[in-house]
Amino acid sequence: MGRLCIQFGYSDSGRYIGQAAASFLIERxxxxxxxxxxxxxxxxxxxxxxxxxxxxxxxxxxxxxLLDRLRYLAPDQSRAAFVTNGIAVKxxxxxxxxxxxxxxxxxxxxxxxxxxxxxxxxxxxxAREPDPVYADPSFASEFFAVVSEEFTSLVDxxxxxxxxxxxxxxxxxxxxxxxxxxxxxxxPGSQEITHPSQIRAIANNTILQQMGxxxxxxxxxxxxxxxxAERFRFMLTKSPRFKQMMSMVQTAMRMSDPDVFGxxxxxxxxxxxxxxxxHTRNPVRRQELRLIAGQVENTNVHARLxxxxxxxxxxxxxxxxxxxxxxxxxxxxxxxxxxxxxxELALLHALRLSMIHRLYFLASHIPAFTPHDGxxxxxxxxxxxxxxxEPAVGMLKDIFPRSDSVNFAAxxxxxPATYARDAAQTYEREHVSIFEPLDAxxxxxxxxxxxxxxxxxxxx
Numbered sequence: 001m002g003r004l005c006i007q008f009g010y011s012d013s014g015r016y017i018g019q020a021a022a023s024f025l026i027e028r029x030x031x032x033x034x035x036x037x038x039x040x041x042x043x044x045x046x047x048x049x050x051x052x053x054x055x056x057x058x059x060x061x062x063x064x065x066l067l068d069r070l071r072y073l074a075p076d077q078s079r080a081a082f083v084t085n086g087i088a089v090k091x092x093x094x095x096x097x098x099x100x101x102x103x104x105x106x107x108x109x110x111x112x113x114x115x116x117x118x119x120x121x122x123x124x125x126x127a128r129e130p131d132p133v134y135a136d137p138s139f140a141s142e143f144f145a146v147v148s149e150e151f152t153s154l155v156d157x158x159x160x161x162x163x164x165x166x167x168x169x170x171x172x173x174x175x176x177x178x179x180x181x182x183x184x185x186x187x188p189g190s191q192e193i194t195h196p197s198q199i200r201a202i203a204n205n206t207i208l209q210q211m212g213x214x215x216x217x218x219x220x221x222x223x224x225x226x227x228x229a230e231r232f233r234f235m236l237t238k239s240p241r242f243k244q245m246m247s248m249v250q251t252a253m254r255m256s257d258p259d260v261f262g263x264x265x266x267x268x269x270x271x272x273x274x275x276x277x278x279h280t281r282n283p284v285r286r287q288e289l290r291l292i293a294g295q296v297e298n299t300n301v302h303a304r305l306x307x308x309x310x311x312x313x314x315x316x317x318x319x320x321x322x323x324x325x326x327x328x329x330x331x332x333x334x335x336x337x338x339x340x341x342x343x344e345l346a347l348l349h350a351l352r353l354s355m356i357h358r359l360y361f362l363a364s365h366i367p368a369f370t371p372h373d374g375x376x377x378x379x380x381x382x383x384x385x386x387x388x389x390e391p392a393v394g395m396l397k398d399i400f401p402r403s404d405s406v407n408f409a410a411x412x413x414x415x416p417a418t419y420a421r422d423a424a425q426t427y428e429r430e431h432v433s434i435f436e437p438l439d440a441x442x443x444x445x446x447x448x449x450x451x452x453x454x455x456x457x458x459x460x
Contacts, residue, residue, distance in 0.1 A: 002045045006033065010053040010060025010073075011201035018151035019060065019217045023245055024144040027078050034081035043086050049074065050092040055102075056205050056458030057217055063251045063457065066116040068244060075241055077134055091121065133239040139231050140242075143224045150220030150315070155196050159308040162301050163211075165193035166268065169203050170387035171210040172449045202459070209456050210449055212260035212349055215312055217252035222318025233326040246323075253320065254342060255456055258313045260349045265305040267356065268385075270297035291364045295381050345455045352448040355441050359384055362438050367430060372399050389442040393435050400427035400435075 008029075013022030030049065037043060051073045053060030062072040074091050082089040095103060104110040133140055154160050196204055208215050225232045235242040266272050270293045277289035296302070363384040368377055372395065380392045403426050453459055 002042075003048060004037075004042075004045050005048040005050065007050045007052065008073075010051065011205075014059055014216050015196060015201045015204050016152065016155055017148045018220055019057070020221055020245060020249060021144045021148035021151065022060070023072065024140060025148075027075050030074075030078040031081045034078075034085060034087060037087055038085045046088040046090060047082060048090045048092060050094075052094055052096070054096045054202065054205070054458065056209070056456075057214070057248050057252055059201060059205055059458075061458075062244070062248055064247060066113065067120050068247075070117065070120045072244060072248070077131065077241065131239050131241050133235055133242045136231075136235075139228070139235060142227070143232070146224035146227055147220035150223055151216070154215070154219055154308075154311070157308065157311075158194070159304040159311075161193050161195050162304045163265075163308050164196060164199070164204065164207050165386075166265070166301065166305060167207070167211070167387050168193060169199070169207065170389070171445070172206055172453070173446055206453075206459070209255070209458070210452060211264050213256045213258070213312060213316075214252040218249055218256060218319060219312060219315055221249060222315035222320075222322065225322035226318050229322060229325070232322060236323075236326045249319075250323065253316075253323070255345065256316065257342075257346060257349070258309075258316060260346060261312075262309060263349070263353055265302075265309050267353070267360075268296055268299060268302045268305055270294070270302065288361050288364045292360050295360075295364075295378070295385060298378070299382065299385060341455060345452065348448055348452050348455065352445055352452070355445050355448065356387065358441050359387070359389060359438060359445070362434055362441070365434050366396065367400065369399050384438070387442070387445070389438055393438050393442075396435055397431070400430050402427060402431050 008026050010019070010022055010026070013019075013026065017025070033047070037045060037047070051060070053073065055061050057063050060073065062068040070091075070093065073093055079089065079091075103113040193199060199207075205216065236246055237243075273289050273293035273296055277286045277293065280286050280289065363381045366377055366380060375395065380395065383389075383392045
């Protein structure tokens with residue numbers, strides 16, 4: 001018996017065409033593969049189907065249960081296409097990211113996990129009525145073609161790349177093995193993102209999650225649902241497979257908040273900072289706000305961020321209305337956060353945003369200096385707007401050493417000192433009042449990011 005091995009990647013598929021469209025196209029490919037083997041008389045070939053995905057809903061892992069997870073990767077209909085034709089199939093799937101160890105953290109948990117996998121694989125599938133989504137293939141083809149078209153267009157939109165690069169990968173600790181640039185190699189904005197292909201699927205997912213809008217799972221579905229609202233509602237009510245897919249979308253919707261998303265992007269609106277300066281009576285704060293307004297204006301990204309925000313929010317509202325009208329998505333255990341979880345998630349975002357703005361205020365007090373390795377004060381302030389805090393502070397500590405490199409106290413000038421040197425004659429004050437607080441607040445930003453990750457339940 002020969003063997004044919006096929007690998008499906010939900011991560012990159014979700015990054016480029018959207019997770020919902022990827023699920024449909026991968027399932028369709030599995031079924032077409034079975035048909036080709038039958039047509040070519042190759043039913044004696046063992047087919048190995050390997051699915052790569054992460055624990056995140058944006059990378060192909062269903063959030064409801066292990067059964068939903070494995071059935072999402074290998075739907076009953078596509079499995080039956082091989083079994084009914086006598087084709088031996090070996091299903092393989094990986095546990096990646098956080099669940100690469102969480103599900104196997106203790107012997108008891110590992111045993112339960114293996115049992116659930118065995119049950120989903122070996123137990124016979126319950127007899128069900130024919131699923132209408134397969135009886136009406138034109139609906140699924142048209143629906144997911146719209147999703148794919150919409151999201152592909154978004155990926156190729158330069159404004160979307162600006163969105164991904166607003167804070168880039170700086171909101172969370174690095175999840176990869178690539179070394180961080182050495183301090184002397186740091187250039188503010190040197191890691192600018194010009195296309196999603198420049199970052200891995202994990203980082204892409206993380207950025208969207210941390211900014212409060214899971215676009216690669218939900219974008220495009222609003223337009224698709226409204227193309228034929230009646231059939232959409234019917235499938236959502238009667239099709240187990242379509243409902244399963246949409247329950248993943250529902251979870252992403254509940255973890256997405258246009259107001260939170262808009263608040264992050266508003267940080268790059270010079271008008272917001274200028275307006276705040278007009279409402280304060282504190283002259284020091286007024287000067288800080290106006291300086292930040294000028295720095296933000298120099299980024300020249302707000303208009304582009306606003307365009308992509310309106311595009312994403314418009315489709316989000318269409319989808320929310322379509323789901324509300326259908327009123328047919330069942331609550332699944334663990335499938336979506338409750339109202340309290342949603343409030344806590346919003347609170348975490350608000351807390352972190354206040355810390356980010358505190359970083360901006362501190363950056364406005366960076367003292368002037370002559371260009372250092374071609375980097376200016378304005379460059380470092382621009383970098384901190386994008387949360388490039390660690391390399392910026394490292395360079396500042398190099399430019400403004402905490403104490404003089406020469407130990408004058410140990411030198412003998414043959415004359416007694418007539419004055420006492422104090423911290424004001426070094427850069428101690430800048431370290432205590434600016435550089436160390438920058439490090440401290442940025443560390444807290446990362447801590448809150450970790451809390452947001454746990455609330456969402458996935459690391460990219």
